[in-house]
Amino acid sequence: MTFRLLTAASAMAIALSIGGAAAAQTAGSPPFDARRGVFTFAAGLERSLPAVVQVTTLSSAGGPTTGETEPKPLMGGSGVIIDAAQGIIVTNNHVVDGGQKFTVDMTDGRLFDAVLIGADKATDIAVLKIEATGLNQVEIASSDNLRSGDLAFAVGYPLGLDQTLTMGVISGLNRSGMGDAVEDYIQTDAAVNSGNSGGPLLDSRGRLIGINTSILSGGFGGGNDGIAFAVPTRIM
Template sequence: MRRSTNRANGLSILALAMAIPLLGATGAAAQSTPQGPIPYDSRRGVFSFAEGLEQALPAVVQVTTLGQSEGPSSGENEPRPISSGSGAIIDAREGIVVTNNHVVEGGRKFTVDLTDGRIFDAVLVGTDKATDLAVLKFDASGLSEIEVVDSDQLRTGDLAFAVGYPLGLDQTLTMGVISGLGRSGMGDRIEDYIQTDAAVNSGNSGGPLLDSRGRLIGINTSILSGGGGGNDGIAFAVPSRILMYVVGQLRTVGEVRRGSTGAILGSLNAERSRDFGLGIVRGAVVESVAPGSSAEAAGLRRGDVVTRIQNRPVSNAGTVAATIGIAQPGTQVQVIYLRDGREGRATLTVEAPGDRPVVIGSGVVVARGLSARAGADGPQVFAVEGGSVAAGAGLQAGDLIRLVDDRPVTDLDGLGRALDGGGQRTLSVMRGGEAVEIILP
């Protein structure tokens, strides 16, 4: 589990909900009807979600990643376990397992452990760093699969169940609620997370987040911790809306091909909000619009602040990237934006990803996942696309680019020329007053 909130008295709230149908009722009259708030097992005389959840549990697997061990080796130098996590079978016939990229990263070999005690070797179908998702495949008979439902139907307050193999334990089920939707803010990644207070710990990574009927609504990917590294009640899951698009792309073409609109975006923050004279701190700022693009045709301009997309609130540039990135070319996307304090609307048409390694807009250069604009001391990175070459190389927003392959770069035109074409590039950047070398493969 990559990161980590407070478990907010979920059990006491549930106990109160359970007590409601019992007020004024005795004996058999207390048995819940289909319209009742809590499922009731009249045979055992207990409230339980087991009937729905038990159908999903056999499809939750443990994923072990094996890699090259460090130090002296002996024998045949077989790969050894380097990490483990969880996964969910979403296609039993083909043996398709979805998990996290960070669970399988660096692995040479992968195994999948089932609840019935069987263990199988698996092959890696593909990964997507931007959403931290990965797809494995293995051959076996008698598999179960989890039904996947549309995460767009979720509401804050819905019950949620996390399943996985945390902290070296066997399969474990925890319960909480949907604490929030559309969460982002952990960088300009492809972010649109489900937040839950169901207990999620190390080893839960890649496991499913289920609704109260045992249907998959997301894949647990990170936690927000107060410092101890354990569960504090805030966990995040990639919603099924994004999950199924990414899995489909990895299965069909082996990579994720994201759409674009030609709008180059940065995230709104308190400082920039004051510069714009706005009373909000959430949104995506249009830094530039590529000539001839869909965004230009829709009338977007530099300085516009996108506040909603497809009727969803925009937290930062990652929110927009999450929506545009899973839309098929030709899809029309509705956005609401602010310009000079006035609200405007535009319809963007998603375009197929371009083949040009460098895009030069008005005062902005985009190349290999980095977006840079002119600064007082030369080109400065203001956004890095999650999962891109630039992100993988360690480039960060705020970096000042001074050299490319030991040649000085003083303006955006020079940066564009230096990064154009294929091949590896070595960047010398200033970060916090110190020189840092970045290698872009």
């Protein structure tokens, strides 16, 4: 009797183990959209895309003596809303540096004036605030849990284009040697170009893991060579 009970218990344990392994394999598989018949990460990413904005930095008007009466664009970049209720947007310091006026374009077509409420050159992070309702915000994940080989998605407004999403992997962690005061960068091969600065680096669930800040380029045009760096959320 004892032997039979042990055998039954062992069989149940084996069955549960096999079932658990199958469930784990299913859970770890790329998301599959049965209706369209494709593997996709769109569901998680689409929740975050409305939180990614275009940031424009303008100079102050020169005044009558210069003949300039309207502010002129100095820099264009990207940003991401991290607090919808308060209208808080994170971007790069180098995107807003030297500006006197800032505007934020939303994915729904709305345009807002923004106020610079904080900037840190050492980490290349700046914070803008807008007065608006009906905003979306991104979920923030801990960058401490990242591993090389994880999928990564860069979102922004590169080279004058509308919002653009590119995919790559985490190529390395704790990168330094770029000459900045605080260096603890995430390296990715997701395509990042001029205009992506200040935009989010997202994980495969659409959560914020870093702020895209720079690229390393060996070409004459200074374009993307598959080596980009992001400020991790742990020091954001």
